[in-house]
Amino acid sequence: MKRVLVVGAGIHGLVTAAREHLANNQVFILEKRKKIGGRGTSENSFGHQLEHGPHLLLKGGALHNMVKKVSKVKPSLRPLRPHKVMIVGHGMLQPINSPKQMLAFKLGQDPIRDDAVRLISGWGQDIPSRRKALLKGKLCVVGEGWSGLIGRLASTLEEVGVPIQTGMNIVDRYEGGVITSKGVKIEADEVKMCDGSPVGEPVKVSTLDVVLDNQPLKGLHGLVKGDVAIVDLAAIHSRKAPGMSHLSCISLSGGLQSIEELLDERLSGWRSHIVTKRENKSITLTDSRGQLSDGII
Numbered sequence: 001m002k003r004v005l006v007v008g009a010g011i012h013g014l015v016t017a018a019r020e021h022l023a024n025n026q027v028f029i030l031e032k033r034k035k036i037g038g039r040g041t042s043e044n045s046f047g048h049q050l051e052h053g054p055h056l057l058l059k060g061g062a063l064h065n066m067v068k069k070v071s072k073v074k075p076s077l078r079p080l081r082p083h084k085v086m087i088v089g090h091g092m093l094q095p096i097n098s099p100k101q102m103l104a105f106k107l108g109q110d111p112i113r114d115d116a117v118r119l120i121s122g123w124g125q126d127i128p129s130r131r132k133a134l135l136k137g138k139l140c141v142v143g144e145g146w147s148g149l150i151g152r153l154a155s156t157l158e159e160v161g162v163p164i165q166t167g168m169n170i171v172d173r174y175e176g177g178v179i180t181s182k183g184v185k186i187e188a189d190e191v192k193m194c195d196g197s198p199v200g201e202p203v204k205v206s207t208l209d210v211v212l213d214n215q216p217l218k219g220l221h222g223l224v225k226g227d228v229a230i231v232d233l234a235a236i237h238s239r240k241a242p243g244m245s246h247l248s249c250i251s252l253s254g255g256l257q258s259i260e261e262l263l264d265e266r267l268s269g270w271r272s273h274i275v276t277k278r279e280n281k282s283i284t285l286t287d288s289r290g291q292l293s294d295g296i297i
Contacts, residue, residue: 001025005178005188009164010038011146013194014153015066017162020192022069027162028186032169036154038196042147043278046211048241050278053207054123054231054248055146056080056139058130067149070156076143078237080120082134084221087116088266093224094135116224123205124227124252125290141231143239200288206255210277212245216267227252228262244275256281 002025006017009031020027035041042049057064059077067075082094090112095101104110121130121139133139142149154164170191172179177187215235217223222231230249233240240246249259256279263270286292 002189003187004028004190004192005030005186006192006194007170008038008194008196009036009154009166010194010196011040011063011150011153012038012196013192014150014157015063016192016194017157018066018070018153021157021160021162027157028188029157029162029164030168030170030180030186031164031166032181032195034167036164036166037147037150039283040146040150042145045276045278048211048246048276049145049147050209050211050276051146051248052278052280052283053205053209053250054229054233055142056121056231057142057149058133059138059140061129061133063149067152071152073152075149075152076237076239077140078143079137079140080134080221080231080236081137082117082120084219084235085116085120086220086223087112088223088225088262090116093117093120119224119227119229119252120222120231122292123229123250123285125203125286125292127290127292130292141233141237141240143237196284198284198287202284203286203290204282205285206251206259207280207283208247208249208256208259208277209279210247210249210270211241211275212247212270212273213275214273215243215245216270216273217245217247223262223266225262225265226254226258228254228258230259230262241275 004020004025004027006013006029009029017027017029039052042051083092083096085093093116105113121134168180170178171181217232228251233246251258
């Protein structure tokens with residue numbers, strides 16, 4: 001049995017800790033923030049959970065399998081349907097009602113749809129497993145949200161005796177352990193750094209989550225224009241703002257302005273229907289590894 005210290009209590013850190021525990025090691029988790037979850041956290045506003053932009057869980061992927069393994073209750077998943085995603089000026093992402101367009105799409109002769117698939121499946125990152133999953137209905141909205149998955153992992157770890165210490169980080173290391181910002185010495189045979197520090201150049205995006213008191217997309221799962229995507233979580237999963245819209249938006253390069261311009265263009269008057277919103281002018285999506293939070297583990 002090894003003594004393993006995991007630094008960071010985001011998705012990466014919690015899954016790493018769970019794996020080490022399942023390997024019969026003694027595990028301790030440190031998190032420098034007062035709240036666990038990293039970019040997987042959410043903000044409760046007027047009864048709605050607002051996250052940092054859209055999250056789609058890869059069904060059968062690493063994170064999904066780990067949650068199923070350690071949690072007694074399966075997460076509630078509903079798939080985003082590509083034939084319900086509109087590419088502005090081009091038609092549906094998966095044109096099932098047009099055999100000619102479907103053939104061109106399958107033969108790789110439709111670069112606009114190829115770009116839209118890359119945007120929705122990997123938020124601009126070319127991840128073949130997620131591209132394939134999108135077209136097979138295996139990229140899903142989680143009913144309890146990304147923060148719900150975090151909560152399940154954290155509570156399971158605490159139940160089996162894995163302590164999570166928040167508000168503390170490492171200031172020094174020595175052979176056989178570390179010294180924390182509170183002067184506490186923690187002995188460890190191995191230190192796993194899962195603090196979200198990027199490898200190479202970070203990839204930054206802008207996100208906007210907004211709940212509206214109406215349903216202007218009329219059942220569509222999403223909109224795509226250029227490198228801007230709008231996903232209506234409420235149209236996909238009934239637990240998300242029932243009877244309303246929960247629009248989770250991302251822009252790869254145009255900032256919040258490009259998101260708002262697309263909303264103005266397609267959902268006229270949307271501002272007068274806002275219940276609550278959360279925005280990020282710039283947030284790290286990934287790094288030089290090009291992986292997302294449910295694949296980096």
